[in-house]
Amino acid sequence: MLNFTIGPVMSNEKVREIGSKQVPYFRTPEFSELMLESEDLMKKLLNAPEDSRCVFITGSGTASMEAIVMNGFNKDDKVLIVNGGGFGQRFVELCQLHEIPYESIDLEISKDITEDILKNYENKGFTGFLVNIHETSTGVHYNLDLISEFCKNNNIFLVVDAISSFLADEVDMSKNNLDVVITGSQKALACPPGVSIIALSPKAIAKIEKNNCKSMYLDLKNALKNGERGQTPFTPAVGILIQINARLNEIFENGGVESETEKIKTIAEDFRSQIKDLPFEITSNSLSNAVTPLHPTTASADDIFNILKDEYDIWICPNGGDLKDTLFRVGHIGDLTINDNNQLIEALKDMQKRNLI
C-alpha cells in the first residue's frame, strides 16, 4: 500500500516498531519524563514563547478544536471564524453548539483571505479569531502574516488550527503572536490517529484559567495541572504518545523543524512538477506543502480515487459532498519518498494510456 492521503499517513519503521510492542502502564516517573520531554520538544518546534505549555489530548484533532472553543471562550466573547471549507465550517458549528457569539468570513471555495476582506472586520469588537491555517479540505494555505497582523492591531486572541500545517509549513508562535496552536498525531507527525496537541501561550493559559469550562474530559485546566508533572487526567493513548515522543526526537536528530519542512516541500514540488503533462489543474493559488488539490479535467475525481485504490493499491484523498467529482487531493506528508511519487505518476500515466483519465 502506498498512501498519499492526508491522514492517517504512512509511518516510518521506528514508529511502527513501537506500535508492535506492549503498551506500558503510565503512572510512572518514566512516562512522566517522556511526556515532559515531548512537551519541551513541541514548544521548541513551534518556537513557543517562554512559559507556554502544551497539552496532549487523547482524541483526534476535532477534540482539541472543541476543547479550545469550550475552554478559551464564553458568551462574553465575539469570535471571528475564517470559513473556507469543511474545517472552517467545523469551527462555526462548534461555536453554535457551545453558544459562543461569532461571525464567519465565508470565503469562496479555494480562495485565500485578503487584506480587503479583513478590513471589513477592523474595530468591530472581536475578542477571538479562529482559523484552520491550512484549510485541508480544499488545500488553501491562508496568509498567516496577514491574519496575525490583523489580530495584533485589533488586540484579538488568535487560535490557529495547524493540524495539517505543523511541520509542513512554517508555524512560529513567537514570530506570529499565536496564542493557541493545535496539531494532531496523524498528519505530518506521521503517527497513528488518536492524539491531538494544543500549544498555549502564557496569555492563552491565563484566559483558560479565568474561564469556566463545563466538561470533564476536555477541561484544559485539569490537563494543564496534571501536565505539570508529565501526566494526564485520564488514561491517554499511551502507545501513540510513545510514538510521538520518538518522532519528535527523530525530527531534532535530523536537523529540526526546518529540515522536516524542507523534506516535505521537496516531495511536494517534485510531485507538482511531475503532473504538468497530466489532465489536472491545481485549484489553489495559495498552497501548503502538505497537499496538492487537483481538479481532473477529463474524469471524475472519485473514479480516479477508486481506480487507484482498487487497481494500483495507491491511496489519494477523495473529497466529499459537492466536490466529490471535481476535486481530489494528494498529500506529501508521512513517510514518503521521491520514488513513491514516481510510482504514483507511473500509475496515473498508465491510467491515461487506458483512457481512464
Ligand SMILES: *Cc1c(COP(=O)(O)O)cnc(C)c1O
Ligand atoms: C485533519 C484535520 C483536522 C482534524 O480532524 P480529525 O479527523 O478530528 O483528526 C482538523 N483541522 C484540519 C485543518 C485538519 O486537516
